[in-house]
Amino acid sequence: MCGILGYIGSQQATPLLLEGLRRLEYRGYDSVGISTMSDNGNLNVLKTAGRVDTLTDLIGNHLPISNMGIGHSRWATHGPATRDNAHPHVGGNCDLALVHNGVIENHDELRTRLESLGFYFKSGTDSEVIAHLIHWHITQRTKLQSNACGELQEQDEFRSRIQGVRRALKELRGSYALVIMFRDQPDYLLAVCNGSPLIIGTTDDGHLIGSDKHAISHSAHQFTRLEDQELAVIRSDSVQILQKTNPGLASREILWKEEDTHSLSFDDSCTYSHRTLQEIHEQPLTLKHMLSNIEDDFHSFPIEFLNNLPKRILILACGTSYHAGLFGKYIIEAISGIPVEVEYASEFRYRESPYQEGTLLLTISQSGETADTLGALREFKQRKQPTVAICNVPGSTLTEESDATIFLNVGLENGVAATKSYTADCAILSRLAMLWGYQKDVNVSRLSLLINDFHTIPQMISNVLDAKESIKNVAHTYEDAKRFLFIGRGFDYPTALEGALKLKELSYISAEGYAAGELKHGPLALVDDQTITVALATPGRTYEKVLSNLEEIRCRGGQILAIGVEDDQRLKRVANNVIYVQKVDEFLQPLVNIIPLQLFAFYLALARGCDVDRPRNLAKSVTVE
Ligand code: F6R
Helix, strand or coil, X not given: CCEEXXXXXXXXXXXXXXXXHHHCHHHCCCEEEEEEECCCCCEEEEEEECCHHHHHHHHCCCCCCCCEEEEEEECCCCCCCCCCCCCCEEECCCCEEEEEEEEECCHHHHHHHHHHCCCCCCCCCHHHHHHHHHHXXXXXXXXXXXXXXXXXXXXXXXXXXXXXXXXXXXXXXXXXXXXXXXCCEEEEEEEEEEECCCEEEECCCEEEEECCHHHXXXXXXXXXXXXXXXXXXXXXXXXXXXXXXXXXXXXXXXXXXXXXXCCCCCCCCCCXXXXXXXXXXXXXXXXXXXXXXXXXXXXXXXHHHHCCCCCXXXXXXXXXXXXXXXXXXXXXXXXXXXXXXXXXXXXXXXXXXXXXXXXXXXXEEXXXXXXXXXXXXXXXXXXXXXXXXXXXXXXXXXXXXCCEEEECCCCCCCCCCCXXXXXXXXXXXXXXXXXXXXXXXXXXHHHHHHHHHHHHHHHHHHHHHHCHHHHHHHHHHCCCCCEEEXXXXXXXXXXXXXXXXXXXXXXXXXXXXXXXXXXXXXXXHXXXXXXXXXXXCCCCCCHHHHHHHHHHHHCCCCEEEEEEECCCHHHHHHCCEEEEECCCCCCCHHHHHHHHHHHHHHHXXXXXXXXXXCCCCCCCCCCCC
8 A cells, every 4th residue: 555755865866766666566556656856946746647667757867856855656545546646745835745644534624624724625635635734734833933033043943843743733633654845944854653654764875764664675774663643853864753742842762773683585576477476386485484393493483472371362363364363263272272263453443342361462464564453453452461463574563563473484475465475374373273282282192293294285285386287277267257155164264265355356256255054044045057166175074064065056056166185086076177185184274275276366367367466456555444
């Protein structure tokens, strides 16, 4: 979703901003823009609907010359993806320019008031409201001051500007990260955030600001995070952090941190036709890496938070991460007997969930910036119980705000659809289940068998990948399908949900995931010769039951594509098509079973001409509620 950049220093700002915008591309966006200071002291704004390349073409050989600037990639929330709605937005008569990430909930009433004060709006965005509001408050403060003291000294001018910004911010309801530049102040940028992150970085000759570390780590080498309620005054040679609400100009000390040791490699190279396909193919390696020394090596885990056996575990997450959490519930409860609840983060934060002593919160988020998950974490933290994040991005807000983090260490996931992070989440949750299983001394013989089986998974995944041509052929036969039902039971119920999510987000075909046992309670009404049921039917406790469900579908004329094991003659008889995988312990089978479903969704989407790496309407980092 939206990404923010700012630079002030002695280098040319435009190339640094463009590089930063490129680094933010993976989040998903639909328009881009930059603002720089022109020679004649005006703000120069260049923006367009489309990609960074479109902006680069627009700039052509006329690179704006400026040592400061701001940049933005926008994912539309208020108003469509047009040039006018793209950021930066200007306030007053082009007196200031700003970039905004977040959502302002009371933008309508503010807009009405500003319009009555004579402001003219060029866009339909909530962000332009902030630009005019800040301009209005600064003008009011400056007028007041100069009426009181005549001509303003530099320090008074600065003070009344900060006061003006603070007054404007007080009026905003919602979330925001803002970077602001003023036409008459070529010495500093202002940055402020509330529920939306901003990272400030030092470069050799100045400072960069970005929505995340990746956006600025091409040039910055030390980083600090701006906290909510703070306002930063960023000059090329200094950063001053003020309180957003305190009236004075007292600043706090800044702790600069070097790049995290868990640094996420930002390898931009793609050796496959698509990043999503590359990331699907990386899974044997990411899992192999994670499984090395599994027997006795829990050193990468924050043991101090895990050794103290929780009475209950609460898992909060969204989307694919939620599905991984659901798998976590099955495996943790089966192996350790610790009760686990899994809930959508977006639901948890706005309901009354009873306090229970001895709860450990596990949040799961690839990006670590998902607004719903962060909101749920903050809500839970009021209970003063331990919080552990499972996350892929070091230095992300989730990792900073949790008591401890277990890192996925799968490298940057660039495709919008989560693939390698899902299997890594499931592997980590399996390891946690084993850790707690050992601690409780339950099922120990089963545990050693499980660990043996765990080691075979990377190779099994490779074998599925080797068969990708046949999965592609199967996918092509369903190119014109209108509707899919994904069904699975037990450990593979989450796989069914995840398979359906992958298919709908990549191919835009309607796909629903169900617990197979639920079919007869409603979804069976959907079954006809136009409905394809994708069934997870590998051996396990519920295999027979799933097969009965498939018989019910078949006799109603439904078509069946099954994921099963080779030599399963019964499955062959009932299904129209079978994709084969190898058998592993039922508890771990979902780690293998999801791979053909990822490939199936990928190839089906490709056959339908969809943009698989950047599905429409979606963003990689969902930073608004
Ligand atoms: C689906 C997908 C999303 C994310 C969800 C949570 O492929 O990627 O459903 O899983 O937006 O994102 P994170 O894990 O970054 O919190």
